[in-house]
Amino acid sequence: MATRMDLDGRPIKPMTICMIGAGGFIGSHLCEKLMAETPHKVLALDVYSDKIKHLLEPDSRSWAGRIVFHRLNIKHDSRLEGLIKMADLTINLAAICTPADYNTRPLDTIYSNFIDALPVVKYCSENNKRLIHFSTCEVYGKTIGSFLPKDSPLRKDPAYYVLKEDTSPCIFGSIEKQRWSYACAKQLIERLIYAEGAENGLDFTIVRPFNWIGPRMDFIPGIDGPSEGVPRVLACLSNNLLRREPLKLVDGGESQRTFVYIMDAIEAVLLMIENPDRANGHIFNVGNPNNEVTVRQLAEMMTKVYAKVSGEPSLESPTIDVSSKEFYGEGYDDSDKRIPDMTIINRQLGWNPKTTLWDLLESTLTYQHRTYAEAIKKSMVKPIAS
Numbered sequence: 608m609a610t611r612m613d614l615d616g617r618p619i620k621p622m623t624i625c626m627i628g629a630g631g632f633i634g635s636h637l638c639e640k641l642m643a644e645t646p647h648k649v650l651a652l653d654v655y656s657d658k659i660k661h662l663l664e665p666d667s668r669s670w671a672g673r674i675v676f677h678r679l680n681i682k683h684d685s686r687l688e689g690l691i692k693m694a695d696l697t698i699n700l701a702a703i704c705t706p707a708d709y710n711t712r713p714l715d716t717i718y719s720n721f722i723d724a725l726p727v728v729k730y731c732s733e734n735n736k737r738l739i740h741f742s743t744c745e746v747y748g749k750t751i752g753s754f755l756p757k758d759s760p761l762r763k764d765p766a767y768y769v770l771k772e773d774t775s776p777c778i779f780g781s782i783e784k785q786r787w788s789y790a791c792a793k794q795l796i797e798r799l800i801y802a803e804g805a806e807n808g809l810d811f812t813i814v815r816p817f818n819w820i821g822p823r824m825d826f827i828p829g830i831d832g833p834s835e836g837v838p839r840v841l842a843c844l845s846n847n848l849l850r851r852e853p854l855k856l857v858d859g860g861e862s863q864r865t866f867v868y869i870m871d872a873i874e875a876v877l878l879m880i881e882n883p884d885r886a887n888g889h890i891f892n893v894g895n896p897n898n899e900v901t902v903r904q905l906a907e908m909m910t911k912v913y914a915k916v917s918g919e920p921s922l923e924s925p926t927i928d929v930s931s932k933e934f935y936g937e938g939y940d941d942s943d944k945r946i947p948d949m950t951i952i953n954r955q956l957g958w959n960p961k962t963t964l965w966d967l968l969e970s971t972l973t974y975q976h977r978t979y980a981e982a983i984k985k986s987m988v989k990p991i992a993s
């Protein structure tokens with residue numbers, strides 16, 4: 608493998624990365640990228656390994672031995688500090704991060720996103736190890752514009768909705784809207800990391816992902832996850848499409864999101880990993896401001912793309928409205944709009960997303976169809992009564 612160069616033309620030394628939450632959606636893609644394109648070693652920590660099992664099989668692949676899986680729960684495992692000490696860099700992805708959990712399991716959500724992350728920050732700080740911590744775009748909460756009258760012309764002014772790392776406020780709902788337990792826990796861990804940097808010199812980078820989507824995201828209920836489970840929107844709507852049932856639109860599907868392809872986003876993370884001088888001390892939005900849709904538009908586009916990749920005709924009534932109370936339960940609330948400002952990541956790392964929403968849905972839904980269609984068909988065949 609040719610020596611890799613950083614953005615300032617310096618050779619990059621191979622490093623050891625302690626990746627916590629390596630078995631999840633983002634972790635699995637990051638591990639794949641690191642194995643395929645870099646000489647770095649990965650200590651992969653998670654309670655699950657299904658999504659990276661193809662990387663762990665002892666075969667003749669050139670990365671054999673560069674990735675080692677450690678099955679552990681960071682809540683209670685004395686091996687954590689030792690593994691952080693063995694590495695040059697720790698990346699913390701571990702979290703409960705599905706909105707259906709925020710209002711129904713608020714304690715687990717707060718513990719996972721704040722309390723469980725504390726030892727990771729402490730061990731990195733005490734052992735002078737660099738930390739890349741995964742936060743979320745949800746720390747911005749709602750836009751300032753959402754509080755303006757519906758007909759206010761200011762709602763169209765980007766100053767009232769574009770989300771900037773260094774100037775936008777974090778606007779959450781009231782305490783009984785437990786949806787915000789996740790965002791609030793993420794915000795507090797960001798503040799703690801920032802303070803460790805300011806007071807104790809911790810080298811940190813904070814990532815705020817804006818709806819990264821792609822293959823291996825979450826699970827399909829009843830196939831590789833619980834039948835009653837509610838994953839994030841991509842998997843929910845994929846599940847509806849695979850089962851040929853109408854796509855559920857929460858509160859009319861009016862909320863807006865920007866979706867970025869996981870493969871584009873992983874490029875940004877690799878730039879952070881390999882350019883510490885440009886990434887340390889920064890908080891980065893990572894998203895695609897050009898891929899904005901309402902959830903209703905997302906559902907309509909997914910319906911068209913799925914018909915194309917599966918060869919199956921679309922349903923006559925492809926969507927159905929459902930209230931947030933019915934879908935998520937008491938205490939749900941929502942972010943109205945999420946457009947990332949890209950100035951900082953552009954200036955520091957020169958990163959820009961490339962993939963259009965249509966293209967990323969085409970490759971993702973091809974994967975969903977290939978991975979799940981047969982299993983769904985089998986699961987839907989009713990046993991014949993004897």
Ligand SMILES: NC(=O)c1ccc[n+]([C@@H]2O[C@H](COP(=O)([O-])OP(=O)(O)OC[C@H]3O[C@@H](n4cnc5c(N)ncnc54)[C@H](O)[C@@H]3O)[C@@H](O)[C@H]2O)c1
Pocket residue numbers: 627628629630631632633634652653654655679680681682699700701702703704719723741742743744745815816817818819820825
């Ligand atoms: N995917 C996105 O668009 C997105 C958006 C915003 C923020 N994020 C953040 O990025 C990170 C990764 O997200 P993801 O989409 O890959 O989620 P994911 O749920 O697929 O991955 C998280 C992984 O962490 C593991 N984990 C959780 N608790 C653990 C513990 N106590 N010990 C060991 N492992 C544990 C889980 O088993 C899982 O494999 C999270 O911190 C999330 O909040 C993701």
Ligand SMILES: O=c1ccn([C@@H]2O[C@H](COP(=O)(O)OP(=O)(O)O[C@H]3OC[C@](O)(CO)[C@H]3O)[C@@H](O)[C@H]2O)c(=O)[nH]1
Pocket residue numbers: 704705706743744745789816817818838839840841843844855856857858860862864902941942
């Ligand atoms: O079947 C469904 C499922 C969801 N919705 C609505 O879609 C919007 C997006 O939902 P989702 O992707 O599940 O989650 P959020 O974008 O609200 O939150 C995530 O953003 C980043 C992250 O931090 C981690 O991924 C997480 O908190 C939303 O409006 C749902 O109500 C739907 O209509 N139908």
